[in-house]
Amino acid sequence: MKAIEYQKFGNADALQMVELPKPVIKSGDVLINVKAFSINPMDWKIRKGEMKLMSGSNFPKYTGADFGGVIEETGSAVTGFKKGDEVFGVVKNMMKEGASAEYISVAASHIWKKPSDIGFAQAASLPVIGTAALTAIEKMGRIDSGTNILVNGATGGFGMILLQFLKQKGARVTAVTNSNGIAFAKTWGANTVIDYRKEEVLSREETYDIVIDLSGKMGYANAKQIMKAQSKFLNPTPRPIDIPLSLIRNLFTGKKHVIVLASPSKKYADALLDSVKHGLDVEIHKVFPFHKFKEAYRYAEQGGYTGKIVIEQQ
Incomplete structure (x- = not known):
């Protein structure tokens, strides 16, 4: 599978597309076919080495914390989800993990079912x-x-x-x-x-x-x-x-x-899902295709835009 990683701290040029094996999931995990992941300022703060005390300096590192996608496989201990479910969620530790791949393994406790009235780009922008x-x-x-x-x-x-x-x-x-x-x-x-x-x-x-x-x-x-x-x-x-x-x-x-240090939880996810149901506006400023990931991060880091920047996969 294709994935985005970096082997050193730096600007968007440090990001590289690589081929990796598809993840093997544990009993409490799900395998997600990622359809979209959003860009957050923390992505480049980590990549530039500004958060070394928390992220550490071991490589490779990945990017992207929140995502929307389709469940490809569920672990033996997972209940409430099945193959084919459209979901959104967040990686467990954004300092060391990332959603920037065709497939990712995440804990079932870190995903929620995507509302049918929003797309993957909007769902990926929420957590x-x-x-x-x-x-x-x-x-x-x-x-x-x-x-x-x-x-x-x-x-x-x-x-x-x-x-x-x-x-x-x-x-x-x-x-x-x-x-x-x-x-x-x-x-x-x-x-x-x-x-x-x-x-x-x-x-x-x-x-x-x-x-x-x-x-x-x-x-x-x-x-x-x-x-x-x-x-x-x-x-x-x-x-x-x-x-x-x-x-x-x-x-x-x-x-x-x-x-203000935030940590996603079911309580917050439920509140967000209720807000979406009642018309929460999630403005997507621009969507970039997966292969233009460097261009997407350069654009996002310039700032000055309204709403969210998202990277989508076909």
Whole structure:
């Protein structure tokens, strides 16, 4: 089977197409014929060596965490799934595994049946960003119509889901995006939209109960300028050093630095499936064929697009 791997840290040129044996599954696993997998920022953070402390430096490594596909085979201990089921899911350890192959073996506990009213590309886009959005909302604590929230970098995949959930909560949301994302941000529920190319959000007089930086470019030190005395800065893209630093900082200030580390689970999957049933919008910005994987990653790493980038296989 064909698979994408890399033998050293680096840019998208480090990715290579290779031939590998089809995986042999264990009793609790399923063999998936992958139809689509999505691109997430963590993919290139790992590939560039920014997450070495967690990913390690052993090669080969693979890419792609969440996927949609069809079950080819089930292990002897698997119940609730059968050959031919259309499913979506996430690899168990994205630091060491990947969905970037024609076939992958995954634990049955990490897949869910794909809703019939969405395609493989949309399903493959949901687990990582959906789990992250739901985890972020839990970290925010109580949210109501009086909660003033700033979402920086609001119209990528993560922001797309987060804005829609925050709208359900009734929060007052300010979304920071580029001109291409303004209409989407409004559709997904933002009350106010700022085009960062035309206005500097840090120069505004308004302050916020919660600031979440999805772009990874604002940072806690800058965000403090627009945070209320008792408030939270949510960081879903922490550097390894940020985790202990945030614990120390939080002892001495009301402006809390909250690390958001998400882990997919049945609870989150059920919430996402229910949201899809009720019209959750999953915008696919662009789909690349499997053989154009390097082009897909180069495009994704440039940023500035709305929604998700997906790689599909025939």
